[in-house]
Amino acid sequence: MELALLPLADAVLPLIRSNNPNLWRYSASNEQGMSMHKGAAILEAAIGAPDALPQLGVRVATPKETYSVAHKALASAIKVIGRADDSAGIIGDACRELIRLHPLAAKAAGVAQLELAKWFWRFHFNEEVDYFNLDPVAYAPALGEKGIARLRSLVIAFREQIAATPLSDGPYSYDHREFLAEYLEQRLAVLDKDFDAIVTTHLREGKVAAHVEDVAEAFEEIGELELAITWAHRALLFDRGHQAAQAANRWWRLLGQQRPEELPGAARLLFDRWPNSTSAARLVENAGVEPVSHIMDVLQQFPDALVRFQLDTLADPKLAWETAHQLELVSAWVWKDLAKAYFPTDPVASIEVQLQIISANLTEAKTSKYRPAALELKELRKAANQASAQALTAVDQGIAELREKYNRRPSFLAALTRARLP
Incomplete structure (x- = not known):
């Protein structure tokens, strides 16, 4: 049935x-x-x-x-x-x-278009929450000409109402009405594909990179990719902050779609503005090995980035190891990856670094750290056993020292025992 x-x-x-x-x-x-x-x-x-x-x-x-x-x-x-x-x-x-x-x-x-427009507007003034906004662009097919016209008139009247009854302009004042009106004006500008209105509504006063990128995003949405590239480029040049860096990602993506032949020069620009291992890798990927010496010179002042670049992009653990010691690298997470990559070259030296990192992570007595540390030691001992007797001795000696150092932490000692460590 x-x-x-x-x-x-x-x-x-x-x-x-x-x-x-x-x-x-x-x-x-x-x-x-x-x-x-x-x-x-x-x-x-x-x-x-x-x-x-x-x-x-x-x-x-x-x-x-x-x-x-x-x-x-x-x-x-x-x-x-x-x-x-x-x-x-x-x-x-x-x-x-x-x-x-x-x-x-x-x-x-x-x-019915007018009924939908009426509901659309009232949605933003319900007594439950005020952190969801409806998009006129998404609703345009359903609203039709009549509904969109009604919505425009409501937004205009709303803007006049805000101007007539402003809130205090203190340093901590916030008027949700202004936020809503601004959002709806932006979306109507996108719906109209009105270039001037898009710039006016999205740029605001142009005081932050994010607002400049908002213009680029709007132009991208309506398919004006060349204008989107122009505004994204303007946003990334605004400053060197995180908002400009976010705009740089949009610029890079759009260039890849529209002007791939410009990527080598773009990669150099982005590296020079934000020198790090990621931008360095991107430069090598798009411009070849020619800029490597320039990258190495620039990253000398950023040891973490230089070691990461040598390790990940150049795939040269030996060079990265030498650089880490010369520049007195302090980043534990970079040291950890470097030590693992350097293990085939010099197991004992690698083991010493990995033991130091494990020990440093145990400085604070937190039981949540004990099992992960024991598992790391177990994996390290397994690798050492396959490498050489000298490497195995180094690991066992390190474990013995940790047992002695933390002999008043029964939970840690129990974790070592459960991992079947000496």
């Missing part, structure tokens, strides 16, 4: 909604978030592949039924996240997925 297929609402909404009073607990919140993702997945199938619903035990729904469920699911999700500890972001991601699906369902159902 075949089981009866569930109506779409019965399949989706119970997965979204929750009366659990313990959503303030991290584990309960995460469990609810996973349930919501399952509901969103069924809803996505109803929109994009409705004929597949019976395979999920769900009855095929009409577009209007699907929209009704999508609308109710989104409203319920907003209520859920308003009382949950969503530290992991699982519920938030589910809400964003429902927000993505809602305009698709609205378009398929042919929702």
Whole structure:
């Protein structure tokens, strides 16, 4: 006997909604978030592949039924996240997925444009949460000309309202109305593909690199890639901070798509602005070995980066080992990788460094460190046993010294014993 297929609402909404009073607990919140993702997945199938619903035990729904469920699911999700500890972001991601699906369902159902515009606007003023915004670009197909026109008039009136009733302009003041108006103006500029409006709304006062990159992002979204490259380049030259570095990644990606012949010069520019092992590797990859001497000279003032470059890009553990000693490298994580890579060259020297790192990590008495340390020692001893008797002796001597040094830490000694170490 075949089981009866569930109506779409019965399949989706119970997965979204929750009366659990313990959503303030991290584990309960995460469990609810996973349930919501399952509901969103069924809803996505109803929109994009409705004929597949019976395979999920769900009855095929009409577009209007699907929209009704999508609308109710989104409203319920907003209520859920308003009382949950969503530290992991699982519920938030589910809400964003429902927000993505809602305009698709609205378009398929042919929702009245003015009614949709009215709901779109009111969504941003609900009493539950204020950290989700709807995108006019995503809703444009469903809103149509009438809905978009109504939305424009609402944004203009809203901007006038903000100007008439400004909040205090103290150093810690924040007006969410301004944030919302700015966002909607930006998205309408993108929808219109209005170059001047895109620059005006996204650049703001042009005081930070991120705002300059925002212009590049908007131009990329509308397919104006040459303009996107120009603005991303402007953003990376803004300063040498992390925002400019982020813009550099966009510039590099766009150049690779549009002007790959310019990558060698671009790689040199990025290395000179942000000299590190990553930019150095990129320069060698795109310009060959010719700039290696320049890279080595520049990275002399950054021992971590130079050793990393010699180890990873040049694949020369011996050179990296010499550099690490000459420049008095202090980074434990670089030393650790270097010592492992240098092991085939000089097992005993490598073992000495690895033992020092393990010992330094045990300085603080934390039981959570004991088992990982014991496992590292076990692996090191195994490698030493395969290398030479001298190497094995070095490891065993190091273990003996650790036992003596931490002889008042029974948990550590027990971890060594469980690892079957001498």
